[in-house]
Amino acid sequence: MIWESNVSLAPYNTFGIDAKAERLVHLETEADVAHYAQHPEGLRQQRLLLGGGSNMLLCADVPGTTARIAWKGRKVIRETEDHVWLEVAAGESWHExxxxxxxxxxxxxxxxxxxxxxxxAAPVQNIGAYGVELSDSFDCLRFFDWENGEIHPMDAVDCGFSYRDSVFKNRLKGQGVILSVTFRLTKRNHTFQTTYGAIQEELSSRGLQPSVESISDAVMAIRQSKLPDPKVLGNSGSFFKNPALPSAQVSALAQRYPEIPQYPQANGTVKVAAGWLIEQAGWKGKRVGNVGMHARQALVLVNYGGASGPEIWAYAQHVQASVSELFGIDLEAEVNLIG
Ligand SMILES: Cc1cc2nc3c(=O)[nH]c(=O)nc-3n(C[C@H](O)[C@H](O)[C@H](O)COP(=O)(O)OP(=O)(O)OC[C@H]3O[C@@H](n4cnc5c(N)ncnc54)[C@H](O)[C@@H]3O)c2cc1C
Structure with missing residues (x-):
């Protein structure tokens, strides 16, 4: 457990916002978590639990203690001919x-x-992309309960996964920390999802058949061509969720805007593309000061350099107000607001 005082959080959030943490503690082993929970300047003073900082907007300096998850490790805990169960520590990089x-x-x-x-952090908003969500390969996780220091195993039902949502953003928000996540992965007879985005086109252009590796490579190439790299332009990916609306509301909208992208959901609602709504409202590529919606991807809000959290949030609220005025739809932020 390493303690620092009065530290800039700029290297620890992908918006690159220079908010200060009064105290930053790096939790480097699972055992650190229990010690931290008892430490006088630990949990009792905690204001922020930090993963990779890629889904948060720091709107102010953070008083008290910021705890950074940094413990690592991966191990196979079970294996059959067809499947493998891989337990991964919370501090491991998702992409690696x-x-x-x-x-x-x-x-x-x-x-x-x-x-x-x-x-x-991946189970917190049940991360998803290209027709797949974390919950599709999730087996279970271990959750350290701040209140009593107990570690609870949780399965998918306990986690209450839905679109960019889980129990960790609701009932268990701020109640504990996910220590590790176990995935159930397939070793043979793979089935692939290639119908979303441009995966199929990317594979065809490379003359490749779908495989674990070719799909991963294709997804990486597509993302690199479309999304700004946070190391170059600060951002947190999609700033807003795609709204899921009653089908009657979407039908009425489609009469006015026949081209509106719509995706019927199993629960009877219809998801519409927030990026399209933002583009129609005139915000795609529009820069105000150091903030703007990205020119190639209207759903990604970028920091052109030096923007503060409140500046970014003020811009986001203007976007919300325009979309609400034009379509009667309230966009919900996907990113977590801190402070
Ligand atoms: C360029 C870019 C592209 C992106 N693309 C996608 C995408 O395609 N799909 C998608 O779903 N997301 C996407 N995101 C959002 C983001 O990467 C994910 O939400 C990611 O899972 C956040 O991980 P993190 O470690 O950075 O979490 P952080 O931002 O550090 O934390 C997010 C929240 O989770 C909490 N938290 C973190 N770790 C734990 C833990 N161990 N236990 C309990 N709570 C915890 C934090 O307190 C905070 O409330 C993108 C972001 C960027 C910058």
């Missing part, structure tokens, strides 16, 4: 874990290549 599985030819996570952040 995906590539580790790709290297073993284990399928399940390949469509989720190149998503920033750490493994422990």
């Amino acid at each position: 874990t995906v590539r580790f599985c790709v290297g073993k030819d284990w399928s399940g996570l390949q469509n989720l290549s190149l998503i920033p952040g750490l493994v422990g």
